[in-house]
Amino acid sequence: MLSEQSKQTLAELLTHYPPDRKASGVLFALYLAQRDYGYVTLQAAREVASLLDMDPTEVMGVAGFYSLLHTEPVGKYVIDYCNDLPCALRGSGAMLKKIEEKLGIKAGETTPDGLFTLNDVMCIGACHRAPCMQVNLEFQEFLTEEKLDQILDMLRAGEEPGFNMATEKVVEPWAPIGWPEDDGSSVEGEAEVTTAKDGADETPPIPGVG
Amino acid sequence: MSESKYILLRERDIPGLDKIDVYTDNGGYRVWQDTVANAVPPQQILDTVKAAGLRGRGGAGFPTGVKWSFLPKGVYPRYMVVNADESEPGTFKDRELMEGNPHQFLEGVALGSYAIECNVAYIYIRGEYLSTARILQRAIDEAKAKGFLGQNLFGTKYSLEMYVHLGAGAYICGEETALLNSLEGLLGQPRLKPPFPAAVGLYGKPTIINNVETLANVPPIIEHGAAWYKSIGTEKSPGPKLFCLSGNIKRPGNYELPLGTPFRVLIEELGGGTLDGTPIKAILPAGASAPILPGSVLDVPMDYESVAAAGSQLGSASMIIMGQNDSIPWAAYKMVSFFKHESCGKCTPCREGTYWAKSVLDRIIHGQGMPDDVGLVETIANQMVGKCFCPLGEFSTSPMLFTIKHFREEFEAEVKGRGIARNWRSAVPQRLEPILLEKEL
Numbered sequence: 001m002l003s004e005q006s007k008q009t010l011a012e013l014l015t016h017y018p019p020d021r022k023a024s025g026v027l028f029a030l031y032l033a034q035r036d037y038g039y040v041t042l043q044a045a046r047e048v049a050s051l052l053d054m055d056p057t058e059v060m061g062v063a064g065f066y067s068l069l070h071t072e073p074v075g076k077y078v079i080d081y082c083n084d085l086p087c088a089l090r091g092s093g094a095m096l097k098k099i100e101e102k103l104g105i106k107a108g109e110t111t112p113d114g115l116f117t118l119n120d121v122m123c124i125g126a127c128h129r130a131p132c133m134q135v136n137l138e139f140q141e142f143l144t145e146e147k148l149d150q151i152l153d154m155l156r157a158g159e160e161p162g163f164n165m166a167t168e169k170v171v172e173p174w175a176p177i178g179w180p181e182d183d184g185s186s187v188e189g190e191a192e193v194t195t196a197k198d199g200a201d202e203t204p205p206i207p208g209v210g
Numbered sequence: 211m212s213e214s215k216y217i218l219l220r221e222r223d224i225p226g227l228d229k230i231d232v233y234t235d236n237g238g239y240r241v242w243q244d245t246v247a248n249a250v251p252p253q254q255i256l257d258t259v260k261a262a263g264l265r266g267r268g269g270a271g272f273p274t275g276v277k278w279s280f281l282p283k284g285v286y287p288r289y290m291v292v293n294a295d296e297s298e299p300g301t302f303k304d305r306e307l308m309e310g311n312p313h314q315f316l317e318g319v320a321l322g323s324y325a326i327e328c329n330v331a332y333i334y335i336r337g338e339y340l341s342t343a344r345i346l347q348r349a350i351d352e353a354k355a356k357g358f359l360g361q362n363l364f365g366t367k368y369s370l371e372m373y374v375h376l377g378a379g380a381y382i383c384g385e386e387t388a389l390l391n392s393l394e395g396l397l398g399q400p401r402l403k404p405p406f407p408a409a410v411g412l413y414g415k416p417t418i419i420n421n422v423e424t425l426a427n428v429p430p431i432i433e434h435g436a437a438w439y440k441s442i443g444t445e446k447s448p449g450p451k452l453f454c455l456s457g458n459i460k461r462p463g464n465y466e467l468p469l470g471t472p473f474r475v476l477i478e479e480l481g482g483g484t485l486d487g488t489p490i491k492a493i494l495p496a497g498a499s500a501p502i503l504p505g506s507v508l509d510v511p512m513d514y515e516s517v518a519a520a521g522s523q524l525g526s527a528s529m530i531i532m533g534q535n536d537s538i539p540w541a542a543y544k545m546v547s548f549f550k551h552e553s554c555g556k557c558t559p560c561r562e563g564t565y566w567a568k569s570v571l572d573r574i575i576h577g578q579g580m581p582d583d584v585g586l587v588e589t590i591a592n593q594m595v596g597k598c599f600c601p602l603g604e605f606s607t608s609p610m611l612f613t614i615k616h617f618r619e620e621f622e623a624e625v626k627g628r629g630i631a632r633n634w635r636s637a638v639p640q641r642l643e644p645i646l647l648e649k650e651l
Contacts, residue, residue, distance in 0.1 A: 016332075016373040021413055023395025027337075027378045054395070065397050065554075066378035068337040080338075085498065085544040086300045086456035086530050090485070122381065122548050123299040123497075124338045127456035127530075128463045137340040 002047050006032040010051060022052040026062050030069050039070040067121070068137075075110045075117035077155050080134040083107075083120045086127035095131040096120060098145055102152060115156065135160075217430050217442075217450045218423065219466045221310035228345065230352040233313040239358050241433045242317050245324060247364040255325035259428060261436035263448045268293055268384075268421030269496065269525040271447070271514040278326050280408035281416045289417040290323040290331035291393065291407075292425060295377055295384040297336055298497035299548060300528035303452035304422035306464050308335075308342050311426070312349035318425030320359065320370055321432055326418050329369050334389050337378040347374050381552035385600050386419040388554065399556040400600035421526075423452055443469035447513035447524075457494075457530040458484045470516070474508040477531060488534035492616070496525025498545040499605035501612035502538075522612075538620045540631040542613040543571040549606035560603030563594040567610050574624050575631035584621045588614055 002010075010029050017024040029052060033044035040063040042056075049056040063069045070078075081099060083092045096107065099118060105111055107120035126132040129141035138160075140151060154160070214223040221227040224236055233239070245255065260275025281288060296304040307315055323331045335343045350372050353359045361369040375393055377383050383392045387401035390412050411417020427449055431439045440448045447469040453476055456462045460482030467476065477483070477490060484490060490505035495512075500523035510520045517524040532541060550564040567590045574583050591610035598604050614621055623629045 016371075016375075018413060021394065024375075024393060026395040027376065027392070030378070031376070052395070061397060062395070066337070066380050068379035084299045084548060085494075085541055088544060089457040089530070089532065089536060089541075090462075122551055123297060123301070125296055125302040125305050125336075127300050127302055127454070130456075130462075134338060137338065139341060 001036075002033060002044070002051075003036050006036055007051070023054050023058075026052055026054065026059060027066070027069075030059070030063050034069060039073050073110070073114075076115050077135055078117045078119065080119045080121040080124065080137075081107070082122070082124045082126065082130070082132050084123040084127075086123065087130040087132065090130040092131040095143060095145075095148070099148065102148070116152075216466050218307060218314070218426050218452060219310065219464065220314065227311050228309065228313070228349065230313055230349070230356060234356075237433075238313050238429075239317055239353075239356075241429050242320050242358060243364055245321065245432070246366055246368055249366065252325045252327050255321055255432060258436050259325065259431055262431045262439040263436075263446070264424065264427055264431060264439070265447060265449075265514065266421055267423035267427070267451065267526070269298075269499070269523075271524065274420065274424055277408065277420075278322070278418055280406070281326055281418065282409055285416050286327070287330065287415055288326055288328040289412045289415055290319060290326060290328050291386075291389065291412055291417055291419045292319055292331065292333040292422060293384060293386065293389060293419055294333050294335040294339070294342075294422050295389060296339070296422070296526075297381040297384050297552075298499060298526050298528055299545070300456045300494065300497040300530040301454050301526050302456075303454050303464050303526070303528075305339060305342055307422055307426050307452070308339075309345050312346055313353065314429055315422055315426045316346075316349055316353055316359075316372065318428035319372060321428045322418070322420060322425050323370055324368070328418075329371065331370065331372045332375050332393060332412070333372065334375045334377060334383070334393055336383070337376055340376065343374050343376050350374065380554070381548075382554040382600075382602055385602055388600070389419065390417065397554070399554045400602075402599075444511070444513045444515075446515055451512075451527055453512065454526075454528040455481050455531065456528070458486065458533040458536055459531040460485055467512075470511040470513040472509050472511050473529075476512065476529065477508065481531070484531065484533035486533055486535060490531060491534050491536060492532040492538060492541075494530040494532075495522050495527065497528040497530065498548050498609055499523070499602075500525045501608045502541075502616060504616050535630075537575070537629070537631040538613050538617040539571065539575050539624050539629060542609050543568070543575050543631070545609035545613075546571055546606065549602075549609070553603070553606070557597075557599035557603060559594040559597045560599070560606060563590050563603075564606050566590050571610075574621065575629070577624065577627055577629070579625035581625060583625055584614060584618065587621075 010025060010032060013028050014022055014025050029048045030040055033048055034040055037044045045059040046056045049059045063071050081096055083096050100106055103111055103116050103118055105118055107118050110117040124134055126139055126141050131143045132141040214220045216222060226232040256275055256278050264274045265271045266274055294304055319331050359370055359372055380398045382388045383398040385400050386407055388398045392398035393412060407417045407419055409416060443449050450466050451469045453465045453467060455465060465476055465480055493503045495503060495517055501521055503520060503522050507520050510516050514524050546564060546568045550568040553560045553564050555561045567587055570583050570587050573579050587610050591607040594607050624631055
């Protein structure tokens, strides 16, 4: 079952869209389902479908379309290592081999202990800080073998690195909900949304016009 | 706004600009407040942007004010959708803008929304930019707390809400109609045009879709006026532009320069030339999507018209640089692999063509190419040109056709077993400059 917290977060998110357009929340709902279930299971897709008035087949189709949604089990840490052209011109291919050796798996595989999934991905928008990767969507940039060892050791010890190696900026632990902080404060006191209504002949909303 | 040599990347001169207090201390949201509180007619904002000649920075370079004027009269609600699905290989400009100077971007979204008379703006940001989305959400929350966004702004009847919508990893969602489908909860596949989104867009309503950088240009335009803006850049391509420099280059990063600056200034003077010191062999001016250019174009000005005249597109201005020792067939393989991976599967030419071309290029760069294989890649591409459903399919033919057009001898050498691509794949030396060089500029 989706957690109560997830259901509540989703309900809050759905206020961003017109009331009859719940399907707009499907990607967000699938991120939540992925967090609660580990990946998008059939059961999760059914639950999301019923919450959003969609068909489970549609939901599963959406989950299969996007590369950040997983319809198969993945490791606790998903490493998306960029090996696209700009990074490859700076030698990302050599570093990929090193990661594969260190983890003992090839790109696209998961370690037998279920800790790491390694993906060889397309551009993640950090070409100027190559070699780069994302661990559960947090950037790690300007990788060197030393930094890589450090990150993998921390993850194996159950700690999140908590900062980007390039910018040394502290990042919050992975939680694809309730940005920026996961304490729900960002959604409190939000004025009721009255403007996203569907209707063809509303009066122009700007004073002094029409 | 303040004394910064930047118009867009102002955070490089003004530390902490991502915080709302710093932004307002430097003149931020003043234009927005004046506009709403004085009930400036939306048409006036639109006319100023049109007169400034601002062109869309997402790639197509279409005049923004003209786009805004395409909305059908009297049909409401309307939507502003911001395309922050920056996924073109080699592009990272919107990320820096949203992370470093989020409030100028949001003020631009606000002014754009006001100009097109809408009350809801969605910012569709790629899933990989989760950390950027958090920064944006924080900025929106700050702006709401200060009364710059929300209901009944500045005591008027005008309300504006902004929502961040996180994508989930699909290059195709950068195509505007695919983005709308994704936002509606459908598969991110493109829609048939016409009708264009300005007439039938999000939820079937008139919708304007603008790029992040485009909208970040709007507050300075409104503040300083169209004449000031037109004094920057060239006559037909006015204004500043962010150029993303990556690949085989000493100082990669974002550079803010007037449109019309020659390639040489960006690549040699600012970028420091190639990392390995070899001459520039090739430039990809817009990531994987636009035709490759040979190194001989260094003196061409980087504006929409000049780059087109040189045989390519300025696009999103994500320059990927290649040096004399870099293998073009290998790069072509990498780019076609990208398109094969990102093809949404809707139309057959793109889905099958990219798959086929990738397989042929794969054997070419592994020394298993057959004598006709170079011609075969061209044939595949020529069968795709003009037959793909959306521009992204068309783009995928660029790395097939133009790499061969300019560097045919390299492909033939591969087929004859004398190429360098085979070694290249496994033996690229790691070229690292682990310093934040772009911050020093």
